[in-house]
Amino acid sequence: MKEDFYDILGISKGATAAEIKKAYRKKAVQYHPDKNPGDETAEANFKKAAEAYEVLSDEQKRARYDQYGHQAFEGGGGFGGGGMNMDDIFSQFGDIFGGAFGGGGGGFSGFGGGFGGGQRRVKGSNLRIRVKLTLEEIANGVEKKIKVKRKKQAAGVSYKTCTTCNGAGQVTKIQNTILGRMQTSAPCTTCGGSGQMIDKRPAGADAQGLIVDEETVSIKIPAGVVDGMQLKVTGKGNEAPGNGIAGDLLVAIEEKDHDFLQREGDNLHYDLYISISEAVLGTSKEIDTVTGKVRIKIEEGVQSGKILRLRGKGIPSINGYGKGDLLVHVNVWTPKTLNKEQKQFFEKMATDDNFSPNPETSDKSFFEKVKDMFS
Structure with a gap:
């Protein structure tokens, strides 16, 4: 059984948004990979805290969680930190750390590589669909196979090191101010922070080397879902260029009217x-x-x-x-x-x-x- 999100962050159910953010930052700093190199338990706790914060910091997700618990988001690969990797966490919540660790924007070094120099994996955009269910399907649970048009990396596409940031993913600027020379870093606008750019792309691919392809996605819907509930199928959204990670498929539940x-x-x-x-x-x-x-x-x-x-x-x-x-x-x-x-x-x-x-x-x-x- 999954731990309660409030218990993970060490807060009460009546906690304010500010208290939730403060509690998450405390846990994130405590279990940060830079602070606990090679510690798998710390990594797991780091991801749990991110999962809890993802839900409790969002008013709508928090309301659904308070009413239905973890199962409000189950089906098709889970949600939150359960389907997030370290790249997801730092790309979404890196600002929470407030520069406490190395690497611009909350990035980290020495953990799986890739973040120390500021380079980040780009995530593809999410897709949203609506699935209509009968009361019988809701009562018994159902597996739906849905055709989805999603962007995929085209065959034959190749990438090269970004010429603007030289693969670093960040651009550093030095400015003279009244306080002295100030150095600032920001994600490279040319490559979006990935450190790569298109080298060759086949006909029919867009500027990012992606093509639109139809795919049949299997969605497992648990019994008892409610009209308006949203499930997430991890990695079944649009793909990202280069070494990026795919977005998610968000499935909104719609309940059909019953005859009697x-x-x-x-x-x-x-x-x-x-x-x-x-x-x-x-x-x-x-x-x-x-x-x-x-x-x-x-x-x-x-x-x-x-x-x-x-x-x-x-x-x-x-x-x-x-x-x-x-x-x-x-x-x-x-x-x-x-x-x-x-x-x-x-x-x-x-x-x-x-x-x-x-x-x-x-x-x-x-x-x-x-x-x-x-x-």
């Missing part, structure tokens, strides 16, 4: 209509649920508005806390038109002092007449 079921959280609601005779005498009815048909018993003398609860016949909790219920709302159907015999029957019933509306104390043959008359 209405969802409320993990519970489902079903309107069941029965006749007067069925309400008086009792009956059994077969109804459809998201997991198949079930037969329910309607007790004699049931009142309109009665709610029958079928436990565990709703939607599984996205947090794994069991299943919701199916609430069957009993509605007694009253006929709008009556024939002569039916009308006389109800007139007699209304004026008969010996008539009792309780089937337990009344003559059953009387109510059988009701069934025959309205069947």
Whole structure:
């Protein structure tokens, strides 16, 4: 089971944005690769802190996490730090470190190489799609195969060292100020900080050596997802040029309307209509649920508005806390038109002092007449 994000950062659930940022910086500095060279445990804690900060620093992600926990983001490769490498973390959150470590913009040296001189791996752009799901698919979980058009590195493309930054990924400037000579570094605008630029590119490729290709992507969607929830398939967005890393595919969930079921959280609601005779005498009815048909018993003398609860016949909790219920709302159907015999029957019933509306104390043959008359 994954650790709670608030526990990872050592903060309470009511922490402010400033407190979250402060707590993350403390953890990031504590477990920074430069401070813990070759320490795999420190590296894992460093990534956990980044994952927690990625979610808790975003208001929308934090709200979904508070409501649904880790499973709010599961499906198709996870999310946050679980799908991030060290390049991701420093490219997104390097400014948090405030220059505490070497390399411009929070870069680091001595860890996997490549960052000490400021060179960074460019990340491709994310793609977004919307997937519509039925209640049955949401209740049981489903694997969807979706065709996605994404940018990929063209065959035959080659790169060379950037002539502007000479492969460093950064451009250093020295300025004379009243305080003396000041040296500043910034990502190279020619190569975007990758240290490489296009050397040769085949016909049909864009200026970055990429072509658009259609690919079928398999997306595993867990049971219990909610309309508007967003899943992430790591590495299935647009690729990046050179030695860059691919972006992600963001999958927005859209819930289709059901013909006769209405969802409320993990519970489902079903309107069941029965006749007067069925309400008086009792009956059994077969109804459809998201997991198949079930037969329910309607007790004699049931009142309109009665709610029958079928436990565990709703939607599984996205947090794994069991299943919701199916609430069957009993509605007694009253006929709008009556024939002569039916009308006389109800007139007699209304004026008969010996008539009792309780089937337990009344003559059953009387109510059988009701069934025959309205069947």
